[in-house]
Amino acid sequence: MGSVTSLLHREVYVMSQVDRLLSLGTGTARRWIDGYQRQKRRYEPLVRHASTGSDTVTWGEFVEARLISEYRSRGVSIARMRPAIMALRREFGTEYPLAAAQPFLSDDGRDIVLRVQEETALSPSLRFVVRTGQNVMPSMEVQRFQQDAEYDHDEVRRLRLLGTSNVVLDPEYGFGEPTIRGRRLRVSAVAEALATGEPREDIKRIWSLSDVAVDDAVRCSLVA
Numbered sequence: 001m002g003s004v005t006s007l008l009h010r011e012v013y014v015m016s017q018v019d020r021l022l023s024l025g026t027g028t029a030r031r032w033i034d035g036y037q038r039q040k041r042r043y044e045p046l047v048r049h050a051s052t053g054s055d056t057v058t059w060g061e062f063v064e065a066r067l068i069s070e071y072r073s074r075g076v077s078i079a080r081m082r083p084a085i086m087a088l089r090r091e092f093g094t095e096y097p098l099a100a101a102q103p104f105l106s107d108d109g110r111d112i113v114l115r116v117q118e119e120t121a122l123s124p125s126l127r128f129v130v131r132t133g134q135n136v137m138p139s140m141e142v143q144r145f146q147q148d149a150e151y152d153h154d155e156v157r158r159l160r161l162l163g164t165s166n167v168v169l170d171p172e173y174g175f176g177e178p179t180i181r182g183r184r185l186r187v188s189a190v191a192e193a194l195a196t197g198e199p200r201e202d203i204k205r206i207w208s209l210s211d212v213a214v215d216d217a218v219r220c221s222l223v224a
Contacts, residue, residue, distance in 0.1 A: 008060030008096050008155055012176040015055050018062055021169065021224055022069050032068055032078075033061050046082055049089070059171040060096035063149070063156045067098045070141035074125040083120040091116060101154045104128065104146065110136040161224065166216040178224045180213060190214060191221035
């Protein structure tokens with residue numbers, strides 16, 4: 001039997017999908033995940049250890065890009081995160097430290113992240129954990145990310161969309177596109193049915209959806 005690919009290593013998206021699902025500017029996902037070159041200068045990737053040139057994005061790469069997206073408006077180039085992310089990969093022995101629970105959900109993990117931040121001189125506005133009195137806590141950006149992240153076996157298993165528990169991005173359903181939780185029903189199908197005049201009560205009955213789930217599907221279809 002062949003080896004089983006872990007969920008984080010599963011190939012799910014292409015770069016353009018990541019831009020759309022995370023509301024990024026065109027080409028942003030590629031720059032973060034695979035690096036880029038500008039005026040003969042090479043900028044190494046934030047997510048991948050090294051550029052591969054591949055347009056395919058794994059679930060782990062997508063999750064890390066999702067967390068990084070929380071730092072877009074901090075006024076400091078997120079490229080400066082790279083030394084800290086590379087060090088976290090070595091410290092925790094995982095290719096996707098930002099998609100794992102241990103760095104942020106355990107006391108020992110947060111202490112390690114704090115030390116790595118200090119050793120790599122990570123800018124305060126880009127830090128993943130912060131010290132508050134005697135405690136080390138996830139930054140506000142990480143906390144916002146964790147509001148949508150659902151962990152299983154120390155890895156992000158799925159991501160909620162727009163804070164709703166009804167609609168998720170799940171690599172095992174709908175090819176990672178927004179779906180109703182635990183089902184292969186894409187939110188785009190629900191929104192399209194309503195847009196074409198299908199009675200709301202029929203949609204609820206046919207797909208066994210609540211009013212809230214229908215509303216969440218429509219709302220999430222507008223941003224994804």
